[in-house]
Amino acid sequence: MRRLDETIREARFASEAPVSSLLSPVTPHGTAVSLAERDCLFDHCAVLLFPTTLEAGLHELERAGLAPLPAVPSTVVRGRLSARHGLDPVRCEVHITRLRLDLPDGRRHPAVEVFLFPRDSHAFDARIEESEAAHGFENHTAFVVRRPTGPLLRRLVTAWHTEAGLLWEGGGHNPREGGPDGSTVLYFVRDAARPAHRRRFELHCSGDLRAVTAALPRQDDAVRRAYAAWPAVTRTTA
Template identity: 40%
Template sequence: MSTTTTVTAPTDAELLRAAADHARHQDTAALLSALLPGLDGVELRALTDRCRFAHTALLVFPPDAGALRAMLAGAGLAPEAAARPSTVVRERLAVRHGRDAAELEVGILRPAVTGADGEQRVVEVFALTVPPGSGLAGLAARERAAQHEAHLGFEVRQPDPLLLRGLCALLARHGARPDGAATTRTRTGRCCTSRRRTTRRRAVRGSSCTRRATTGSCWPSTWPGTVPSSPPRCCCGS
């Protein structure tokens, strides 16, 4: 007699809780080592001296603002007064799904958490409002499965053009590639890794991340679902 096991896809609330836990429990050196396992000691020190793990990000699909606040509270994240519009993610969603961007209400919130190393970082939450009966349920299901917008972000300390080029060259040498994302112009540079294509998770012994052995891609092992199958993509900005 055979039995069939049904695997239930994680909910947005579960993914957000896992993302918040990941941001709280990681530190820069451990995360870079797992993300780019070919780094030697000198290279890892060069990276950790110049950049820090700044955020974990994902896209969720609440039906309304109240549901988003409840989701944030359930993950131990302080809900902000209101989300700011996220034009970049809205445009990418419109392109991927052949939609009019004006139909997509996408906001961004950045609730803060304290990491295991005592550093402050944020969970970058993109939220596409999907009201019941709006016709966006299919788009949300496809995005939830692919996790196109999920990524890990690193801030570059005291950036200058030479430093940013050097960091991008080092990351590229270990399998990362530019992701073409927009950069946030703040006092610190922004260097992030993200992914689009997915595969089943493969555990890395002694690591809190997962990766595909042939590419060096990485995704938090505490997150349900899928992980990248292509090299981690990197963007650096100032």
């Protein structure tokens, strides 16, 4: 539970910390930070865990008094794990749940996202757990964009890249969340040349913005280099 405890502390810290300390500690001023402070709200921090079974993992969360929300399959993380470790996605069983926290900013909010890859999954291998636990590839900090528009997302992606060293690595649309038009999520990883404690970020937007994301510039080679150079997780309190 140590990594989960760390993620809970991260979420409590992030809910009231200045955006500059989360997003771009090297460049604490400028468009990247000002746009995030004006237009984004902290949503959650995430961690990937490896319980013996899905049921055992949820029971452990409940026994700790964390009241997990109902777990659902996570197609995004299943796909990422499958690509990273050469797995058959059909055999890679990953679920997602959320934990509600009383945050320092006064909100009671599902501020921790927990991915559960049980050891009884057909695709599980101890070497996968060792690598993922050591590097924290699925750890991220997520924001909700208050009033997403195409021009705003393009400005955010550009500023986050040039000022905060964040590379847009893709995104997706979920028709089952966020209202009648679903929701759109954008994923970012920090450039290997701009190291910092928080390495991955997400932007969550209500609505179907696939037409916008399809036109955004990709830095696929830089994204691959970022993950290839990803060091083991450094334990800190923030």
